[in-house]
Amino acid sequence: MQTLRRTPLFERHAALGARLVPFAGWEMPVQYTSIVDEHRAVRTSAGVFDVSHMGQFSLRGLGAHEYLQSRLSNDLDRIGAGQAQYTLLTNER
Numbered sequence: 001m002q003t004l005r006r007t008p009l010f011e012r013h014a015a016l017g018a019r020l021v022p023f024a025g026w027e028m029p030v031q032y033t034s035i036v037d038e039h040r041a042v043r044t045s046a047g048v049f050d051v052s053h054m055g056q057f058s059l060r061g062l063g064a065h066e067y068l069q070s071r072l073s074n075d076l077d078r079i080g081a082g083q084a085q086y087t088l089l090t091n092e093r
Helices: 010-015 035-044 064-069
Strands: 019-023 026-031
Touching: 010 019, 010 026
Parallel strands: none
Antiparallel strands: 019 026
């Protein structure tokens, strides 16, 4: 049996009564109340999606900084060595 990983928000999801299911090796929330209730809440207020399970990668070598700086939505120069930031990796579209 595989041990599922948990995001930093797992305890909060569980405390709020989320239905948690296996998803790509993670224990993730899929529903809190009903699909209709959640749809209405997002359409009238806001919705949040926990992306902390979606991946990490390392890029090294000559030009790595410039390559990422041109493709990420945040400024790499705002963080130092050993630090991290949530950002989006964009493409031509």
